Amino acid sequence: MSDDIKPRLRVPANAKKGEVVEVKTLITHPMETGQRKDADGKLVPRLIVSSLAVTYNDVTLEPAIAANPYLSFFVKVEESGTLKFKWTDDNKQSWTAESKIEVA
Secondary structure, X not given: OOOOOOXXXXXXXXXXXXXXXXXXXXXXXXXXXXXXXXXXXXXXXXXXXXXXXXXXXOEXXXXXXXXXXXXXXXXXXXXXXXXEEEEEEOOOOEEEEEEEEEEO
C-alpha cells in the first residue's frame, strides 16, 4: 500500500433507524490512462482505480467503478454499523478505510 495515497470518507456519525444518509468518498491516485507518453516517448502503463468494494456490517453493497474516484451515494441505515471501503488499482495495490454510524 502506497503511503502517499490516502482515502477520505465523509460519513455521518449518527443516524435515525431507516434514515437514508449520504456517503462521500475520495481517493487521491495518479490515474494513468495508458495513452500518455513519458519524456522518452514510451507509453506510460495504464494504472487506474478499477474497483471500489463497500460493505455495511459485512454485507456487500452494489459494485461501483469510476474513472474519477470521487463517489457519492446514499445508504438507508436500519442499525448501527460500520461502512468498510476497499479501493484496488490495476497493480493490485489496495487501500482501505472504514467509518462507523450510530443509529438512535
